[in-house]
Amino acid sequence: MDINFEYYKVFYCVARYGSITKAASALGGSQPNVTRMIKLLEAQLGCRLFVREPRGIRLTETGERLFVHVQAAWEHLMAAQEEIRGQDVEHGGTIEVGTTEAALHLFLLEALHDFRMEYPKIRIKVHNHSTKGILKDFGAGNLDFAVVTTPFETPEGVLCETMCQFKEILAGGLQYRHLAKGRAALEDLATCPWIGLGRGTATGDLYQDFFRRHNVDITLDMEVATSDLLIPLIRNNLGIGFVPESMAAPLINKKALVEIPIACQPPGRAVKLISEKGRGRTRAAEMFYRYLKGRVAAQPGGCR
Secondary structure: OOOOHHHHHHHHHHHHHOOHHHHHHHHOOOHHHHHHHHHHHHHHHOOOOEEEEOOEEEEOHHHHHHHHHHHHHHHHHHHHHHHHHOOOOOOOOEEEEEEOHHHHHHHHHHHHHHHHHHOOOOEEEEEEOOHHHHHHHHHOOOOOEEEEEOOOOOOOOEEEEEEEEEOEEEEEOHHHHHHHHOOEOHHHHOOOOEEEEOOOOHHHHHHHHHHHHOOOOOOOOEEEOOHHHHHHHHHOOOOEEEEEHHHHHHHHHOOOOEEOOEOOOOOOEEEEEEEEOOOOOOHHHHHHHHHHHHHHHHOOOEOO
16 A cells, blocks of 8 residues: 555654644644645545544544554654764764875865864765776765866766865976076976876876977876875986975975976866765765865965
8 A cells, every 4th residue: 555654744743742733833734734634544544543522632543553653663763864864063974085195185184184173073084096086986976075186077967166276386306406597498308307197197188288288298207196106206306297386395495396497387277176966965074065165265265
């Protein structure tokens, strides 16, 4: 028998309050509509569930038997609801975030630290892969959010929001400090050993396009899979390469790296937050989303 579960909800409220009027008020509906649903439920079950009395209504014997089961089911559903809603700011919850190495260091790491200080009961799982790997996991529904650096192809049906923008500089180890004295043309640097993300990665393809636009044929001498490997290799004089300015700045200040000025501007880049359109978030995930949005609104501009 296919009975609308809304009827059981109405039945539960009427039985609990012993009044059509009070049940209608609790449900936010009208008395006629509550009465109609009770009559429909009685018709589909083929029995009377309530008896009218001067001071309200009471359950029939059959109604009493039904109420025992409906009350148990209702309390079970409410307990499940509270368990799900318990994944909130007060009781905790878990957030699944996928991020690339650059996005982690440029934006997310500090944001995670501050968020955890404010909401210590919320657990955060951070998944670190390439941009393509993160987007694949996000598309499979394994992540609440993806925080990645441009460029990438934005999946359909998602929200893609800029968290911050950053620029990159060409850097080298101390062996290349002679190149820091002037502003070199890219073609003058073509004979240097170059380090970068390999073909097939979003950043690697971005810079190959950048070289082609400037009519320079540069082949990487060392290819890496993730951006966290760039600075250690560059610092150890294995070649020159483009790195985020804010990540290189501390080492430049310590004279462990040098910036190599060039005559053209490297491609502009950004850290983006990707979330699902129209997909319900847990309370913990919603709080994290609002926190990030508020942080960006309070500190607009470039990445740290």
